[in-house]
Amino acid sequence: MKRTIKAAPHTRDKKRQKITQEPGHTDNTEAGTSLSGQNSQIPKQQMQTSTGFHFFSDAQNNDFRNAQITNVAGNLNIIKGDSGLSSDTKKITADMIASATPAVPIVFKGREELVEQGVNTLCQQGLKFLAILGAGGMGKTSLALHIMNSDLVQNKFGERCYFIPCELFEDAESLVQGLIHVMELTMQENQSKQKVLFSHLHSVPGDLLIVFDNFETPWNHGNSRIGVKNLLEKIAKCRKVSLIVTMRGPNGPGDILWERLGDQSGIPTLSPVPAKEAFKAFVGNKLQSSDDSESQVDSLLYQLEYVPLAIRLSAQHVKRVPLKTLIRMWEKDKTSILAEQREPGRLTSVSFSIDLSIQIFRIEGRTLELLSAISFLPDGIPFWVEHLDRMFPGEGLSVNVSTLLESSLIYDWNKGLKMLAPVQEHVHSQYPIGQVDVDQLEMFYAQFLENLPDNDMEAQAELQLHINNIEKIFKAQMNTGHLEVSYISAVNTLYRFTRFNPVSLSLTDLILEKNKNIKKYDEVELKLKKAKMLRWMGRFQSAEDQVMLVKDCINEEGNISQSEADILGRCYDILWGIYYVQAQYEKAININLQAQRYFKQSQKQRALANSMRWLGDIYFMQARHKEASEMISEAQQLFQQIGNELGVAECLQRLGDIYRMQGRNDEAIKILLDAQNQFQTFGNPVRAAECLWSLGELYRKQEKYDEATETIMKAQKQFVEIGHKQGVADCLRTLSRIYMNQRRYDEAVGMFSNAQGEYQNIGRIVDAAWCYQYLGVTYRLQSQYESAKGAFTEALGLLKGFPGEKYKIGWTFLEFGHLLFDMEDFIEARRKYEEARDIFDSHGQLEKWVDECSAALAELDEAVSQ
Numbered sequence: 001m002k003r004t005i006k007a008a009p010h011t012r013d014k015k016r017q018k019i020t021q022e023p024g025h026t027d028n029t030e031a032g033t034s035l036s037g038q039n040s041q042i043p044k045q046q047m048q049t050s051t052g053f054h055f056f057s058d059a060q061n062n063d064f065r066n067a068q069i070t071n072v073a074g075n076l077n078i079i080k081g082d083s084g085l086s087s088d089t090k091k092i093t094a095d096m097i098a099s100a101t102p103a104v105p106i107v108f109k110g111r112e113e114l115v116e117q118g119v120n121t122l123c124q125q126g127l128k129f130l131a132i133l134g135a136g137g138m139g140k141t142s143l144a145l146h147i148m149n150s151d152l153v154q155n156k157f158g159e160r161c162y163f164i165p166c167e168l169f170e171d172a173e174s175l176v177q178g179l180i181h182v183m184e185l186t187m188q189e190n191q192s193k194q195k196v197l198f199s200h201l202h203s204v205p206g207d208l209l210i211v212f213d214n215f216e217t218p219w220n221h222g223n224s225r226i227g228v229k230n231l232l233e234k235i236a237k238c239r240k241v242s243l244i245v246t247m248r249g250p251n252g253p254g255d256i257l258w259e260r261l262g263d264q265s266g267i268p269t270l271s272p273v274p275a276k277e278a279f280k281a282f283v284g285n286k287l288q289s290s291d292d293s294e295s296q297v298d299s300l301l302y303q304l305e306y307v308p309l310a311i312r313l314s315a316q317h318v319k320r321v322p323l324k325t326l327i328r329m330w331e332k333d334k335t336s337i338l339a340e341q342r343e344p345g346r347l348t349s350v351s352f353s354i355d356l357s358i359q360i361f362r363i364e365g366r367t368l369e370l371l372s373a374i375s376f377l378p379d380g381i382p383f384w385v386e387h388l389d390r391m392f393p394g395e396g397l398s399v400n401v402s403t404l405l406e407s408s409l410i411y412d413w414n415k416g417l418k419m420l421a422p423v424q425e426h427v428h429s430q431y432p433i434g435q436v437d438v439d440q441l442e443m444f445y446a447q448f449l450e451n452l453p454d455n456d457m458e459a460q461a462e463l464q465l466h467i468n469n470i471e472k473i474f475k476a477q478m479n480t481g482h483l484e485v486s487y488i489s490a491v492n493t494l495y496r497f498t499r500f501n502p503v504s505l506s507l508t509d510l511i512l513e514k515n516k517n518i519k520k521y522d523e524v525e526l527k528l529k530k531a532k533m534l535r536w537m538g539r540f541q542s543a544e545d546q547v548m549l550v551k552d553c554i555n556e557e558g559n560i561s562q563s564e565a566d567i568l569g570r571c572y573d574i575l576w577g578i579y580y581v582q583a584q585y586e587k588a589i590n591i592n593l594q595a596q597r598y599f600k601q602s603q604k605q606r607a608l609a610n611s612m613r614w615l616g617d618i619y620f621m622q623a624r625h626k627e628a629s630e631m632i633s634e635a636q637q638l639f640q641q642i643g644n645e646l647g648v649a650e651c652l653q654r655l656g657d658i659y660r661m662q663g664r665n666d667e668a669i670k671i672l673l674d675a676q677n678q679f680q681t682f683g684n685p686v687r688a689a690e691c692l693w694s695l696g697e698l699y700r701k702q703e704k705y706d707e708a709t710e711t712i713m714k715a716q717k718q719f720v721e722i723g724h725k726q727g728v729a730d731c732l733r734t735l736s737r738i739y740m741n742q743r744r745y746d747e748a749v750g751m752f753s754n755a756q757g758e759y760q761n762i763g764r765i766v767d768a769a770w771c772y773q774y775l776g777v778t779y780r781l782q783s784q785y786e787s788a789k790g791a792f793t794e795a796l797g798l799l800k801g802f803p804g805e806k807y808k809i810g811w812t813f814l815e816f817g818h819l820l821f822d823m824e825d826f827i828e829a830r831r832k833y834e835e836a837r838d839i840f841d842s843h844g845q846l847e848k849w850v851d852e853c854s855a856a857l858a859e860l861d862e863a864v865s866q
């Protein structure tokens with residue numbers, strides 16, 4: 001017969017302020033685990049003294065220095081004195097235990113594997129000891145209840161399953177008393193309680209299971225650990241007893257060989273899908289499903305980091321307020337929304353649960369300050385063993401880290417110290433970091449940036465782990481009036497890495513806004529760097545406006561100095577790049593020539609060579625391969641003269657692309673492989689990935705599809721790591737073409753659509769149009785003629801704004817003609833072929849495509865004559 005776990009009727013002892021759950025409100029709806037939220041009765045005061053925490057608003061009128069604060073049924077209870085338990089606490093009754101025992105949760109998602117693992121452990125032969133560990137609110141209790149209530153466990157242990165809510169007990173003596181209550185053992189006057197208990201455990205006729213829930217309370221209370229440890233280990237030696245213990249922290253209690261569930265940090269948070277299922281189950285029919293609501297729920301759960309109790313508590317609000325309002329509440333008030341509208345407790349308030357951990361594990365003084373510092377850092381402390389003593393020099397905080405890890409308020413992830421979002425928000429709100437620690441962190445990160453490796457690939461990998469910390473610290477310092485020169489140096493370092501442009505841009509804006517005494521040279525440098533970042537991010541008009549702010553300060557009509565010529569050259573260099581990425585090639589060429597003129601005047605040879613190379617790129621994009629080759633070769637010679645090996649490699653890369661387009665495949669592969677190796681040596685990940693992409697395109701044209709796919713996937717991975725959105729889109733487009741060549745049309749269509757969307761997002765309209773053209777071809781090959789017609793029409797509509805794109809416009813007309821031919825609309829097909837031929841003919845270097853159009857027209861005439 002399956003044993004059910006019942007809660008006793010509600011009791012409240014007003015004198016002792018010991019609050020248990022109300023009837024009908026036993027916690028039976030956890031999302032597969034549980035944490036907690038704000039609205040606790042603990043005042044919002046910073047408590048960073050070594051004398052303990054003053055959790056009460058009228059603390060000035062009470063002397064709690066010798067008091068101990070405990071948790072009874074999830075709520076705080078003050079016990080006077082510093083030795084032993086109060087007489088009230090020793091009078092815990094069976095009804096109080098039953099009242100503190102929750103029912104098996106109804107909503108329980110995403111923990112099936114853990115339940116199965118726990119059940120299998122308990123049902124094996126021999127003694128079994130199961131530890132369910134982790135932070136508050138992760139659902140340890142819920143998991144234990146589901147394991148205990150499973151059919152296999154019930155069949156093995158029957159009525160001999162006992163649940164002990166350890167938040168009621170603070171030492172070995174009270175635990176024994178609780179076991180006697182739940183096992184309903186008879187006590188004779190003057191009998192030893194332990195003797196009665198162990199006599200029963202040794203003589204029990206079948207296997208017996210004890211669940212010690214929230215065991216951190218007696219384990220960490222006062223001087224009770226030795227007694228509690230001895231009791232637990234004696235119970236574990238009883239031949240027929242199996243144990244489940246749930247507690248905060250990464251390690252099970254005592255010298256018992258515990259089988260742990262979860263990972264090194266204990267029970268993990270939920271995965272996104274079951275987290276969403278749990279949220280919806282808690283909300284019920286109050287949530288109106290729509291695309292907006294689905295994305296809003298996804299966003300909220302992501303911000304809550306899928307912590308089960310936070311999911312349950314946030315969902316309760318949707319029964320009263322719209323989802324959009326709840327998200328605004330979280331953004332504004334953070335953990336205050338993660339509480340039920342009642343007396344706060346372990347299972348009804350995230351904030352209460354966090355403060356309970358702080359109290360139980362005696363986190364105070366420098367340990368609390370370290371916790372505050374970690375809560376301030378979005379990335380936590382990466383590689384903490386290496387960095388902690390450098391962040392806080394001379395302090396030897398490793399022991400403090402051990403205490404925090406034991407409390408599960410932080411966890412060790414990939415050799416770094418991290419904190420879950422609800423914990424981070426509460427700690428940062430209630431125990432804010434001190435200015436001294438912020439200053440130390442600023443000094444650490446200023447030095448960290450100076451010491452980054454010269455190799456960009458290595459440096460970016462290191463920087464990625466700390467980038468959010470750097471942004472947070474420098475912004476905090478600037479907003480409080482710290483205007484150090486080191487911030488400009490930091491931005492200049494970050495500027496090396498396009499992946500971090502959003503961070504560099506936000507710091508640049510803050511420096512320009514806050515520092516009114518900035519030197520003119522630094523101001524110009526920052527503004528031009530800002531323009532380049534805006535261009536890279538596809539914000540072309542903003543980039544152009546920023547350049548003009550600098551350019552218009554110099555009178556080009558008068559005699560200008562060498563330094564002014566350099567500034568003007570850099571302005572024009574950025575401007576032509578803005579027009580180039582928008583396929584405004586003629587305008588870009590004229591501006592590029594202006595840049596070259598000023599670079600010659602300022603005698604900036606490297607900048608001049610770069611401009612010449614880029615002019616070759618513009619010719620390349622116009623399919624003017626002869627002019628492109630000549631200009632790039634000239635730039636290559638200049639790079640060689642000034643000893644710039646990176647510039648030489650960049651010229652090689654583009655020459656390889658020209659040979660690729662000309663069908664000189666073997667030469668192209670050799671050059672591109674050489675260029676790629678050089679870029680890797682120089683630590684230039686963008687150029688190295690571009691070479692890989694070009695090689696993938698070559699393999700595709702040679703129908704070496706496996707090699708092509710492998711190379712493109714490798715390039716795509718590098719582009720993602722760099723944060724190069726155009727490169728990612730280019731790889732998607734090439735993979736689509738590989739699928740199309742392999743007649744994997746459905747996959748090709750999906751991939752082309754993704755690439756098109758990516759290009760559109762970054763303002764690469766011509767590339768987006770080119771994806772529509774490929775979509776049209778793919779649909780035509782599937783005989784989906786109307787879809788193909790729509791795609792070609794979209795492509796031509798976008799290309800209308802770019803008359804210089806003669807190759808792409810002509811090719812789209814040609815493919816459109818092939819579609820209309822297939823549809824036997826011969827009149828329209830002829831018009832498209834003729835338009836394509838005229839466009840190719842006007843270009844001057846696209847003769848072979850003129851011939852292809854003529855061949856298509858001849859085939860059309862033959863079809864009509866038949």
